[in-house]
Amino acid sequence: xxxxxxxxxxxxxxxxxxxxxxxxxxxxxxxxxxxxxxxxxxxxxxxxxxxxxxxxxxxxxxxxxxxxxxxxxxxxxxxxxxxxxxxxxxxxxxxxxxxxxxxxxxxxxxxxxxxxxxxxxxxxxxxxxxxxxxxxxxxxxxxxxxxxxxxxxxxxxxxxxxxxxxxxxxxxxxxxxxxxxxxxxxxxxxxxxxxxxxxxxxx
Amino acid sequence: xxxxxxxxxxxxxxxxxxxxxxxxxxxxxxxxxxxxxxxxxxxxxxxxxxxxxxxxxxxxxxxxxxxxxxxxxxxxxxxxxxxxxxxxxxxxxxxxxxxxxxxxxxxxxxxxxxxxxxxxxxxxxxxxxxxxxxxxxxxxxxxxxxxxxxxxxxxxxxxxxxxxxxxxxxxxxxxxxxxxxxxxxxxxxxxxxxxxxxxxxxxxxxxxxxxxxxxxxxxxxxxxxxxxxxxxxxxxxxxxxxxxxxxxxxxxxxxxxxxxxxxxxxxxxxxxxxxxxxxxxxxxxxxxxxxxxxxxxxxxxxxxxxxxxxxxxxxxxxxxxxxxxxxxxxxxxxxxxxxxxxxxxxxxxxxxxxxxxxxxxxxxxxxxxxxxxxxxxxxxxxxxxxxxxxxx
Numbered sequence: 001x002x003x004x005x006x007x008x009x010x011x012x013x014x015x016x017x018x019x020x021x022x023x024x025x026x027x028x029x030x031x032x033x034x035x036x037x038x039x040x041x042x043x044x045x046x047x048x049x050x051x052x053x054x055x056x057x058x059x060x061x062x063x064x065x066x067x068x069x070x071x072x073x074x075x076x077x078x079x080x081x082x083x084x085x086x087x088x089x090x091x092x093x094x095x096x097x098x099x100x101x102x103x104x105x106x107x108x109x110x111x112x113x114x115x116x117x118x119x120x121x122x123x124x125x126x127x128x129x130x131x132x133x134x135x136x137x138x139x140x141x142x143x144x145x146x147x148x149x150x151x152x153x154x155x156x157x158x159x160x161x162x163x164x165x166x167x168x169x170x171x172x173x174x175x176x177x178x179x180x181x182x183x184x185x186x187x188x189x190x191x192x193x194x195x196x197x198x199x200x201x202x203x
Numbered sequence: 204x205x206x207x208x209x210x211x212x213x214x215x216x217x218x219x220x221x222x223x224x225x226x227x228x229x230x231x232x233x234x235x236x237x238x239x240x241x242x243x244x245x246x247x248x249x250x251x252x253x254x255x256x257x258x259x260x261x262x263x264x265x266x267x268x269x270x271x272x273x274x275x276x277x278x279x280x281x282x283x284x285x286x287x288x289x290x291x292x293x294x295x296x297x298x299x300x301x302x303x304x305x306x307x308x309x310x311x312x313x314x315x316x317x318x319x320x321x322x323x324x325x326x327x328x329x330x331x332x333x334x335x336x337x338x339x340x341x342x343x344x345x346x347x348x349x350x351x352x353x354x355x356x357x358x359x360x361x362x363x364x365x366x367x368x369x370x371x372x373x374x375x376x377x378x379x380x381x382x383x384x385x386x387x388x389x390x391x392x393x394x395x396x397x398x399x400x401x402x403x404x405x406x407x408x409x410x411x412x413x414x415x416x417x418x419x420x421x422x423x424x425x426x427x428x429x430x431x432x433x434x435x436x437x438x439x440x441x442x443x444x445x446x447x448x449x450x451x452x453x454x455x456x457x458x459x460x461x462x463x464x465x466x467x468x469x470x471x472x473x474x475x476x477x478x479x480x481x482x483x484x485x486x487x488x489x490x491x492x493x494x495x496x497x498x499x500x501x502x503x504x505x506x507x508x509x510x511x512x513x514x515x516x517x518x519x520x521x522x523x524x525x526x527x528x529x530x531x532x533x534x535x536x537x538x539x540x541x542x543x544x545x546x547x548x549x550x551x552x553x554x555x556x557x558x559x560x561x562x563x564x565x566x567x568x569x570x571x572x573x574x575x576x577x578x579x580x581x582x583x584x585x586x587x588x589x590x591x592x593x594x595x
Binding site (some may be wrong): 003096097098101103105106107108110113114115118119123124125127128130131133134135144146151152153154157 | 260265266295297298299300301312315440486488489490491492523552553556559560582583584587589
């Protein structure tokens with residue numbers, strides 16, 4: 001009986017220890033520039049990379065950074081969404097996430113993002129509107145930027161900015177969203193600089 | 204217009220022959236106007252306290268529709284259906300594109316904006332309102348709460364469930380197991396259907412609306428793109444719409460006679476819907492559930508909503524769906540939209556983009572100019588001007 005109990009304790013410790021080893025932690029995003037897929041982002045200020053396991057909506061190849069915590073601010077880098085796929089991970093087909101289609105025009109990219117953010121915060125609990133759609137060059141590639149405003153039923157109000165471009169049939173998207181006004185304003189300059197200066201890696 | 208109350212009073216005793224009555228269920232209200240929790244009913248008092256707290260936070264929700272005209276309109280219908288209970292009910296319109304309404308035991312009624320896009324008449328809207336009031340008059344929430352407490356022995360179940368049903372606290376679609384535990388029983392739903400029908404008829408509304416509304420729900424479900432569009436939350440928390448529609452149709456036809464063309468308040472209803480149509484449809488479009496959107500647009504077209512507006516959102520739906528041939532369908536819809544007296548400015552812009560995609564730059568430029576003329580403060584002006592600078 002005692003031997004059985006000891007064995008159980010050892011087993012539990014082993015499981016916990018192996019679990020701990022496997023758990024991904026928050027990590028500091030190094031200064032300089034960070035490459036996510038083939039998107040190169042100049043890191044401005046201090047950011048923490050959020051463990052993927054915490055973010056059900058993030059695509060496997062995407063990265064999410066935060067400064068104050070994911071509920072307060074997020075900087076999302078989504079590299080190379082192929083045609084026919086959504087910009088966020090879709091766990092169930094019934095979620096009806098909108099999908100990227102090749103050749104989408106600027107307002108369609110804004111609408112794609114708008115509807116995706118509705119799903120991100122919860123359909124029926126969020127209204128999202130986009131504004132200030134404008135052209136922007138990401139290095140040699142033409143793209144667009146726009147702002148958005150997300151009102152959630154019980155949570156805070158979020159605002160965000162998005163930069164996106166289509167290159168070789170894939171969609172590259174960078175998004176900053178944060179609780180408005182305090183946290184949004186606090187990090188807006190750094191986040192905007194990161195989006196505006198993002199480039200595709202050569203080759 | 205007021206012919207139905209008398210018919211209804213005669214009909215109610217006859218309704219007692221229906222299956223629910225045959226089972227010995229009395230569908231008289233269980234509470235009187237001005238009802239408050241019973242002094243010795245501590246759990247009911249606690250429930251009211253929780254609901255009052257919830258209501259206090261709901262009042263601050265940024266997703267409430269605060270337009271006075273629409274709120275007054277909804278409250279007027281509620282009062283007409285509720286009769287002497289009018290003073291006990293507070294109405295809140297929540298900006299949520301789903302089909303639902305709910306009523307809490309403390310008299311808080313929440314109507315989702317999606318209900319307005321899904322009913323064809325004031326009579327149908329009054330049907331859903333009457334159904335919810337009937338739940339209230341029969342203390343169904345309290346009974347469900349007591350059942351849930353017995354089942355789960357936890358004090359937080361109801362709060363969460365209310366949030367799910369009202370759609371103002373928690374993300375819709377989560378914790379379905381919890382939600383189903385709080386769903387009214389089939390017997391309670393039958394009671395609410397019959398008492399709701401009585402309230403509807405006594406208020407002078409067309410009792411035939413009681414089943415028409417469910418027939419519309421069924422039609423929308425069948426139009427949803429297969430396997431990728433969940434049933435609406437009302438369908439998930441209420442019993443099978445099909446059997447309910449059949450039962451109600453039989454009951455109403457038997458007791459109130461055949462359908463008539465009567466629809467006295469149709470113009471008023473269409474005007475109310477139309478005054479908020481763009482916001483309601485923008486929210487619907489954002490769900491990306493274009494099978495449902497297409498169905499709703501057919502409904503609105505038949506109801507007489509401004510053809511230009513319906514055509515514009517049909518164009519949006521085709522463009523969002525993006526299936527083979529949809530670009531041309533969208534173009535045709537936008538052309539209809541701009542041919543009307545008061546075209547949606549974005550119809551010009553989207554025609555411009557479609558022309559741009561096809562390589563017709565001069566046509567695109569023309570539409571873009573028309574767009575900026577119609578909407579000088581457009582949020583994407585810089586983008587459009589960028590294109591115009593590049594064009595001949």
